[in-house]
Amino acid sequence: MKIQAALDSFSDAFFIAASVVSPRSPKAIFKNVKVTASGGTVSLSATDGEQGIRITVEGVVDVNTEGTALLPVGYMSSILREFNEETITIETSDSGIQVYGVQSNFKLPAANPDEFPAIAPFEETRYFAVSGRVLGTLLRRTMFATDTDNTRFALGGVFLELAETSITAVGTDGRRMAMMQGPLETVGGYEPSSGTTIVPTSAIQVIERTIGSSDDPVDIAVLDNQVKIRTQNAVIFTRLVEGRYPPWQQVIPQNAGGIELDLPVNAVYSGIRQAAIVTNKEKRGVNLTFGDGTLKMEANTADIGESLIEIPISYAEEPIEMTVDHRYLGDFCKVLDIEQMFKMQVEGATSPALLTTDDGYHYVIMPMSR
Template sequence: MKVICDRGALVESLNLVGGVVVARTPKPVLACVKLTATEDLLTLAGTDLEVAVRLSTPRVEVQEVGEALVPADKLQQIVRESTDPTLTIETDQDVARITGQDSKFKIFGHPPADFPPIPEFKGDPDFEISAADLHRLIAMTIFATARENSRYAINGVLLERDGKKLAMVATDGHRLALARGTCKTSDEAGRSAIVPTKALNLLLRLFDDAEQTVKIKIADNQILFQTDEALLASNLVEGNFPPYNDVIPKEGDKKATLDTDVFVSAVRRAALLTNEESKGVRMAFSDDGLTLSSRAPEMGEAEVSVPVPQYQGDAIEIGFNPGYLLDALKVIDTGQVQFEFKAPNKPGVLRTGPNFLYVVMPVNLQ
């Protein structure tokens, strides 16, 4: 194999594929990236046996087709540190040589045949969605997934399709995020899958062109996402996702409409005087507006007042973890948000129209 690569394009491709490569593993081939040169493309592939990524770049001159299996970290470091606009990668058996204007490197690799096969996208997709819409659905839910929870089913995001309607749901037991969208499909049957957080984080980086169409296929215990340039395949999270509709409270009788930016600023300021022992912010809603307050022993107290453009219902005082609120507020792209309540010991619900809601449990206030 011999290719002359645009260094900038190669850096970008290696960063994306490197996101799935295992740094420390008893299987050396999993620490490698597979390079495949065809007539006019260089394809890079990486896998950790749970998630696999394959990415093609046309910004190469292929002088000799072939394959190579090269340690990802060293190849990334060499390409990143180079100052040359182009680099030549040439392989002889399991040895790769990277040449620039004033530098030469030789890397010992492995036989390409030892690399685990990357799943293929076979047949028609189950459905298609624009990369922009997929990004929105992922960004509005992924932050609410559990971290290292023994209930594996909530370590991922539920993707649920009913005809052309698409929903993504995430929860960690303290909050739940639900985002809705639409997709293109001729299959009216419903499908669902729990997608690992790692795969979704990679998707956000891999499919960065909002105009791209992403084809999606669920097969057995895997889900595949494909565009013209890239493919991501991931094993699904096993188990049953909690019945999330049971968690969403019915419409609350106390409703506050808030300016999103004003609310974000107020929560951030009130959170300044919280700590691990007292991380709740008290929120007092009434017809007169909203007052946020916090206190932490040996630190002090904070009080922030903001107007509420619209409020209905009796006055209420309720406490929330400010970090949980800010996680949701920073992905909301509407000018106003509605906050609903029933009682100080019942969950609050943030809504932005029909396509996003966020359920958050209250905290006890001393």
């Protein structure tokens, strides 16, 4: 095999594929990305046994000699990060793999690509279709709220509720919850699975990164214990998380009382980051006080100091207070356009806060004790 590729495009595809690879895998074969050059295109495949991807690079690649090769993720990642030429050449021979440009030349050992498991193609004829931009937004705005500590196994992924005309994504760790809904279409009379579709957060990150900001359609097929995703240039599969997802609809406050404010993302994001300067791992709470025409964000940590940040708001009546983990409010702001507005419903110190946007994004934060 011998290929020449634009460095940027090849690197982007390689790092997306490599993100599937687990460095702790007991199987050495899984610590590689398989490159297949055929018919003027190059595909890169990776798997950890539980999830996998095959991503295609074309238009910026010249295939001089067809063939396959296994690129070790660790060494190849370092080469691509430091390679400073516009074009990279990868060539295999009996002695190994050569990676080179005009100024750089590397030789790596070659494992047998025939031992690498195949990534099954997307051959389903009945599936859901959703805009890549819509799906990417749903995943980006929910995956950060999942339980990365795996204290509750079923919360270690994004729950996807697939209906005939809509897709709902939900992420929660039990202390905050993010939810958003978007439109989709069914193809071939596809009907949703009767089981629970919880996609592992690690796979969600790969899917979101693969989609990017493209408007191209993305196809989703849910099988018995896995989900398959097809984009314009990639096929991704992953096993589903087992377990029962909590009744997320019951978490959303029904606006029984309190206030609703229109707040600017930029001011709140800046304010919460400033207030959090004097917090630490043991004390992450920031006190929020709504009243007298201002939102006060205050923190006080022994041996560090105090902070007080104020931003103007429209509410000037009886003060309402609550304490939140600064990370949770910051995470919400981080996935929004910095120039947009959002609504915040606050009832009191012991009630959850509901944050929403005009495009249907819902985010619930549970309060902390002062």
